[in-house]
Amino acid sequence: MTNRTFEELEARCKAMNSKRYIKISLALLVFFVLIAFLCMKFFYNPKPQKINKVVVTSNTKVLNQDIEMPKEVKVEEVKRETAIQKVVKTKRATNQKVAKQTVAKQSIQKKSEKIEKERVEEKTDSKKEIKREQGVDKKSPDNSGEVYDTLFLKPNIFVPRDGSDANIKKRRDRGSSKKRSGAKKGDEEIQRALFEDERLLLKRNRANEGFDTTLRLSKYYYKISEYQKAIYWLKKANKYRPSSFEPWLIYAKIKIKQNKRDDAIKAVEAFLSYFDSEDARKFLIKIKRK
Amino acid sequence: MRDYKRAKELFKETLDTRYYFDSVSAEVVKHKIENAIEDRDASLIFLLGDPGVGKSYILRLISSRLEKESLSIFIDHPFFDKRDLFKILFEAKNIEFNADMNFNGLKDMLFDLYRGDRHTIFIDEAQLLNEDQFELLRIMSDTSIFQFVLSMHKEEGGAILEKKQFRSRAKVVVEYAGLEHSEVYRYIQSTLLLDNHGEISQMFSLKDAKKISKYSDGNFRTIKRFVYSLLTLLEYAKVNGIERYDKINNCILQMSALDIGVIDDK
Numbered sequence: 001m002t003n004r005t006f007e008e009l010e011a012r013c014k015a016m017n018s019k020r021y022i023k024i025s026l027a028l029l030v031f032f033v034l035i036a037f038l039c040m041k042f043f044y045n046p047k048p049q050k051i052n053k054v055v056v057t058s059n060t061k062v063l064n065q066d067i068e069m070p071k072e073v074k075v076e077e078v079k080r081e082t083a084i085q086k087v088v089k090t091k092r093a094t095n096q097k098v099a100k101q102t103v104a105k106q107s108i109q110k111k112s113e114k115i116e117k118e119r120v121e122e123k124t125d126s127k128k129e130i131k132r133e134q135g136v137d138k139k140s141p142d143n144s145g146e147v148y149d150t151l152f153l154k155p156n157i158f159v160p161r162d163g164s165d166a167n168i169k170k171r172r173d174r175g176s177s178k179k180r181s182g183a184k185k186g187d188e189e190i191q192r193a194l195f196e197d198e199r200l201l202l203k204r205n206r207a208n209e210g211f212d213t214t215l216r217l218s219k220y221y222y223k224i225s226e227y228q229k230a231i232y233w234l235k236k237a238n239k240y241r242p243s244s245f246e247p248w249l250i251y252a253k254i255k256i257k258q259n260k261r262d263d264a265i266k267a268v269e270a271f272l273s274y275f276d277s278e279d280a281r282k283f284l285i286k287i288k289r290k
Numbered sequence: 291m292r293d294y295k296r297a298k299e300l301f302k303e304t305l306d307t308r309y310y311f312d313s314v315s316a317e318v319v320k321h322k323i324e325n326a327i328e329d330r331d332a333s334l335i336f337l338l339g340d341p342g343v344g345k346s347y348i349l350r351l352i353s354s355r356l357e358k359e360s361l362s363i364f365i366d367h368p369f370f371d372k373r374d375l376f377k378i379l380f381e382a383k384n385i386e387f388n389a390d391m392n393f394n395g396l397k398d399m400l401f402d403l404y405r406g407d408r409h410t411i412f413i414d415e416a417q418l419l420n421e422d423q424f425e426l427l428r429i430m431s432d433t434s435i436f437q438f439v440l441s442m443h444k445e446e447g448g449a450i451l452e453k454k455q456f457r458s459r460a461k462v463v464v465e466y467a468g469l470e471h472s473e474v475y476r477y478i479q480s481t482l483l484l485d486n487h488g489e490i491s492q493m494f495s496l497k498d499a500k501k502i503s504k505y506s507d508g509n510f511r512t513i514k515r516f517v518y519s520l521l522t523l524l525e526y527a528k529v530n531g532i533e534r535y536d537k538i539n540n541c542i543l544q545m546s547a548l549d550i551g552v553i554d555d556k
Contacts, residue, residue: 006526009545016544016555 111193112200194224211240218250227254245277252287261287294525297487301518303511309484310351311477315467316344323352323439326462327410333431334459336451337441339466342511345441346414348466352439353412363411368418372426376400379411397429404435416440417447428455468508475499478517490521498538505547512552520546 201220205213218233231254234247241247248271255264268284271277300309310316319337326332339345349364356362363382365375373389376396380387383403388396413419419427430436442450444465450456451463469477475496482491502520506512523542527535535542547553 003530005549006523006530006545009523009548010541012548012555013541013544016548016553017541019555 108196108200111196115197115200209236211237211244214240215246218247222250222254225257227258230254243275245271245275245280245283248280249283252283256287292489292493292524292528293487294490294521294528297482297485297490298518298521298525300481300485300487301514301521303514309481310347311480313469313473313477315469316348319348319464319466320352322462322464323348326464327352327356327437327439329462330408330434331460332462333434333437334427334456334461335437335439336447336461336463337439337466338444338447338463339441340444340468340509342509343466343468344510345466347510349412349414349439349441353410356410363409365411365413366415368413368415368423372422375423375426379404401433401435407435408437409435410437410439412439412441414441417442417450424450424453424455428459431459469503469510469513470508471500471503472496474503474506474508474513477513478502493524493538495538498543501540501543505543505552507552512550515550516546516552519549523549 197220201213201217205217214233214237218230218237221227221230221233231251234251237244238247248267252264252267255261255267264287265284268280268287272280272284323335323337326335337345337349346366353362353364363378365378372393373396377387377389379400380403385403391399413427427438427440431438451461475494478494478499479491482488482494502513502516506516520538520542523545524535524538526532527542544553548555
């Protein structure tokens with residue numbers, strides 16, 4: 001064994017070891033990085049938060065909506081205010097919004113209570129009217145051959161003497177409750193009331209959708225002659241309670257209003273083929289009479 | 291006092307049967323071959339194993355022990371001509387070999403010479419024999435006068451055994467495996483202690499022996515070379531006062547492995 005051979009062997013051995021240590025440390029590093037990445041991915045996964053942007057312009061007031069400001073205004077606002085001031089402002093604005101919302105909610109609640117009372121009165125009135133009108137000739141006053149259904153829950157439909165559609169629509173849009181109360185209200189107010197009714201009904205439906213809420217919506221749209229929407233909600237109500245005749249009844253009435261008596265008869269007959277109902281049979285007899 | 295120079299001489303390549311190490315595999319092989327030799331039906335015995343496991347050593351050991359009982363001839367390299375085998379056999383009986391006689395005449399004369407007793411012929415590196423030589427061995431073994439113990443490499447031996455002249459014949463095949471990890475430690479210790487190198491034997495731990503076994507893959511020849519190289523390096527370190535190699539460590543084991551070429555750093 002020479003000196004050179006020994007030193008050479010020693011050097012080769014050290015080089016081999018250092019290579020091995022580097023490989024091991026690299027492998028460990030990759031392993032730990034992978035573990036850290038996996039941990040971060042699985043355990044730390046923040047959900048993106050929605051930020052309500054506040055409209056800065058002073059004139060318009062928007063409740064609970066995400067609206068973007070015009071770009072030019074935004075840039076100016078950013079330049080003027082510091083970040084902290086912005087945060088304070090947005091907080092104040094949100095607080096104001098919340099306060100306004102609660103006030104609006106309270107007013108809506110009061111209105112809905114009024115509407116409920118009026119509806120109950122309406123029902124009792126309509127029942128009385130139905131009883132009164134059972135013996136009345138179903139034919140139209142001008143003997144045109146068209147039949148207006150007197151079995152509707154809302155017996156407010158009547159034919160004006162001049163026969164104009166516009167007047168019919170106006171009277172329909174007024175709503176029975178408003179007319180009955182005797183109070184004269186402007187169109188705008190009626191529209192707002194109807195809008196709020198619709199909003200309230202939709203809100204209630206969203207909160208807890210079921211047979212009652214969907215049926216109420218269908219009746220509401222039937223009242224205001226929005227027959228497509230009414231049919232949409234009738235179908236939903238039917239899904240919740242297929243054995244109930246009420247949705248079918250309203251559907252048949254809509255068809256009669258649309259001068260599609262045959263469709264109405266078919267619908268009732270279809271219901272009777274699935275379920276046995278005294279009311280359905282009586283109604284069928286009535287609509288088959290001319 | 292650590293005499294590395296003298297100690298490493300014990301691990302030189304040698305076929306001296308005085309230094310037989312009775313490993314488990316060696317004992318099993320020896321036992322099987324001896325039983326097969328005693329069995330009159332087995333005229334062909336094959337000893338297969340990787341190069342360096344100790345086939346030649348075992349063959350020599352068995353041959354030397356058998357010499358006392360009956361005629362045993364050990365041929366350490368395969369004869370190059372069929373007549374070369376006849377020549378060896380004639381000379382073993384102290385009879386002059388007549389090179390002019392024809393092959394069949396020589397054969398008949400040989401069979402008459404050896405008739406009456408069973409003789410075992412050990413042939414090492416038998417994988418180097420050609421077809422004609424194998425055919426001759428087959429003919430001679432069929433006479434039941436001669437019994438052949440052939441050692442060959444495992445790979446080539448397997449192919450030879452598949453040949454038609456051996457496939458149908460009754461034969462004994464013995465496989466020789468390498469040393470176990472625990473046996474390497476015992477081998478090193480026993481070899482060193484045989485020559486009173488107690489201090490050096492204490493330098494080796496079971497862990498070191500396991501590493502040596504791992505590097506050499508249980509091959510006897512490689513183990514010997516490894517230990518020889520290791521003792522050479524330790525001797526050099528001692529002579530040159532390199533204290534970090536005063537005892538056996540991973541680095542010096544790796545250096546020995548690099549020296550004998552069992553590992554490559556490239």
